[in-house]
Amino acid sequence: MLRYTLMRLGIFAGCLVVVWGLVYSGLAPRGLGSSNGLWVVLLALLLSAPISFVVLRKERDRASVQIVQRVDRMKANLEANRSQEDAADDTSRAQGQAS
Template sequence: MVAAYEEGPSVSSQKYASLRYTALRFGLLIASFAVVWVLCWARVVPLGIGSSNIFWMVLLALVISAPLSWVLLRKQRDAMAEQVAERVDRTKARITANAGQED
């Protein structure tokens, strides 16, 4: 019996890796902001000084979402890095080919 072969990530999953990572990162920021908003509304977290409430909440959400994205979005970040590296390699090859034609 022939075993099914395993492929690497499909082309379609690599095609939108940057967009997927960015969307997930933004979603994580929105979720963190929602948690911070609830904590501020419940007076668990200080509201800030004067009218700095929204700025404080966004800053706190950014601080919370950064380490979470580092851990939770590792696979998506690696796929995006691979996509960027492939683009850089193609661009370098094109530049080298164009430089060879000019000589």
């Protein structure tokens, strides 16, 4: 998951540099008034999102498999704890009735 996030940030940083160069060279519009910095960031986000979607498809699939495995392990642990608690409760109730 960390690898995917870092790769995504790298793509955004690359797009940010390219957009910044285009805006300050005059090839892309500069935005309105003093909103130039925000304009550059928004354009970089707009460009990096579809690039990341296409380029990082395999890495995103790997990350989702890891997340599903982690969730399945957590569910199994919760179920094991629940069954242990049920067994302990049943044992204590049985001992209480025998007394």
